[in-house]
Amino acid sequence: MHMPDGLINAPVSIGAGVLVAGAVAVSLKKTKGSLDSQTAPMAGLVAVFIFAAQMINFPVAAGTSGHLMGGALAAILVGPWVAVLVMTVVVGIQALVFADGGLSALGINILNMGIVTVIVGTLVFALTMKVLSKTKSSIVAASAIAAFISVPAAALAFVIEYYLGGNATYDPMTVLISVVGVHLLIGIGEAIITALTVGAILATRADLVDGARKFLPKQKLIIKDSVVS
């Protein structure tokens, strides 16, 4: 899903960059000093895990692969505002250090993989939890659904951006159907990886899953470290 340079013209690329800069600025402001010593390290861990997991392309159809985007996963694990920062870090490092995704396309790539997925993932997760019982298995199921929908949503964002600023002549309808279609398949992989990851952390430290916190009974306060005053 990393778009190279040259596909989309400068105005749309710059516009996406401005949108991303605004979203990152608001996210930074919203999250400064907002996490305690238990949850703050999760943001870095989620960034590292998503960076690693994105390297695994899995086959989806003849001659086609897909990989995790991770926006929905990050949103559920650390909340949407921190997730925007996490995804910006991941997609930024991929482009700047590993030349994966273009440099002038960086705004568009962060927008699609790091902001659209976070927003759609957050909304679908919240809506799904409204209708499900408030249990751990519901949280895993809602995570899978949110992750699944977030992928074609990111693909749709690309189609819109390409419609606005694509440099080649093309058939919009065919591109719409094929891009969204293949990303419905990739979304299944996204759903599986997201459900497994959320499930594993829920099973061990449910209190560290941001999306789960308000649905699960509060754990008893356990003080493990001795306090020396």
Place this chain on the structure above:
Amino acid sequence: MSSKKLLVIGLLASIVIAGFLSFYASSHPDGLEKVSADQGLDVTAVDSANADSALADYGVAGVENERASAFLGGVIGVAITGLAGVGLYVWLREPKSAETK
């Protein structure tokens, strides 16, 4: 499980995924690349300005062995992302004075 233990397990899993499993990832184009090629969107694509950089495409320039190159690329990526994660931690963690209140 302590959060420290979870952190260590998560990091180790990420190193295994990025360093070892990535070697076995599908080398077929991803969904967007495939459609771009099929529909002719990629005719205007240009290489990124840093396409020739030492770590381009998650390998390490000069390391002949493909497996070693992929391993190093993955582990370096985990390390760099981890450093950025430390930055995130510093930004996100509430001030000490607030915690002792």
